[in-house]
Every structure is written in C-alpha cells, then in structure tokens.
Amino acid sequence: MATVNVYLTFNGNCREAFDFYKSVFGGEYPYIGTFGEMPPAEGQEIKEADRNRIMHVTLPVSQETILMGSDSISDHADQLVMGNNFSISINAESKEEADRLFNGLSAGGKITMPLSDTFWGAYFGMFTDQFGINWMVNYDDPSKMEQHP
Template sequence: MATVNVYLTFNGNCREAFDFYKSVFGGEYPYVGTFGEMPPVDGKEIPEEDKNKIMHITLPISGETMLLGSDTGGDWGSSHQQGNNFSISINADSREEADKLFNGLSDGGTVTMPMEDTFWGAYFGMFTDKFGINWMVNYDDPAKAQQHP
C-alpha cells in the first residue's frame, strides 16, 4: 500500500526550516541533496546562486511518516508563494501502483512532470489535480540505491 507524506517547498531557506523541524522532532536526515549535484537539464547548468539550495531533504517523523522538502529557485521560483508551497507526496509500492495513482488523481488536472525514470533512480511525476492540490508520485525501485525526493 502507498504511503502519503507532506512535501514542503521553500524559497531558499529549506535547510534552516528543516534544521528547526529536526530540533523539535529529533532524528537524522537520511538524504540531503543540493541543486549543485544535479546533472545539467536540457543542456543548462544550475546557476551558481542556486547550487547550494536544497533539491531534496528527508526527515523521518515516525516509522510511517516523513517530512520532505526542497528549495525553489530559477525559472520555477516565480510561482512560489506561501500557501501553495506544499504537495502531497505518495510513495507507491510498484511502478504499476504509481501509474494507477498518477493517472487517476491527475485526471482533469495539470501534469507538471509526467511519470518518468529520474537521475536519482526513482520513477517519479508531479501534477496539480482538478481541485488545485499539488501531488507528487514516486516509486523507489529496490534495485536502485539512491534515495528519492
């Protein structure tokens, strides 16, 4: 069965926010990745001012729940505003479940990233549903070692 978590988006202060959440919840970050670690996208390098921003961070809250997050910036930063800076993140148990959930929930909505294999080893996609809610669907293939966003 799929698990559901909240994915928070910040405008450059993701690390500060997550360090605060960590001070309250405790625990350790199993994964922290920066935009500087990404390969070029469409032949474009990440701007120097965005390289140290958080691409993805994970803070386990319980055995079933994680707080997930990233910074925004560059071309995608202009749409960031408080109030729309979160998504519901679903981690599916299989590619088939990921496709079923993605296709069902995105029906009538706007796909912002179709389901595809990613450089970090996950099968991942994003959309806004017909009610204006942002979603992420992820499947981590056990045969691939890296953590997901």
C-alpha cells in the same frame, strides 16, 4: 494501505526550515542534497545562485511518515505561494506529545487556534509556523472518543 508524506517547497530557506523541524522531531536526514551536487543534465546548467539551494531533503518523523522538501530554483521562485495551499496534520499519541509538538513547531509562528478540548472529543489546535506552513495538531483521547462516535 498507503501512507501520507508531505512535500514542502521553499524559496531558498529549505535547509533552515528542515533544521528547525529536525530540532523538534529529532532524527537524522537520510538524504539532503543541493542543486549544485546534482549530476549535470544535458542542456541544463545550474545558475550560481541556485547551487546551494536544496534539491531534495528527507526527514523521517515516524515509522510511517517522511517529511520531504526542496527549494524552488530562482527562475520559478515568483510562482511559489508559501504555506496557504495545505496544512500538515499530526495525530499525536498522547496529550503531552500534542503539547510538545504544538509548542515546538509554533515557536515564532502564529497560533490560529490554541490547543484545546473540542466538541468532537479531540484535543486540537492550529497554527502557521515561522516559515508560513499551516499545521494542525490533534490528539484523540480514547476515553472521550467513546462518548463521541
């Protein structure tokens, strides 16, 4: 079965965003590299303004899922629309974990739906984090799921 990993693109603040996500999820970066660390491609020169931008970063958030990201290079920054074309959905293993993740990731952001029990039997909430990324946090309580097939 396939796993779902999310790739986020930023306009120069990828490192800041990933340091924040790491502070919530924990763990270490198996890889983080800048455009300036890339081997030079024939006929392509990295502008000085882009040398410290993140070319690629990975952050494992579970055994199955890796959060990945990069910065756009400055020539393409005007084409980047931040955070309005997707949501990252997290399915927590407990109500306590849902609260911790929701509260941690929503810090400095905008809550669009506070965590609460839903008519479909889940504990669910939505927000946009301080970096403009949309998130959904869900906990499927097994005792309530039995009542709501």
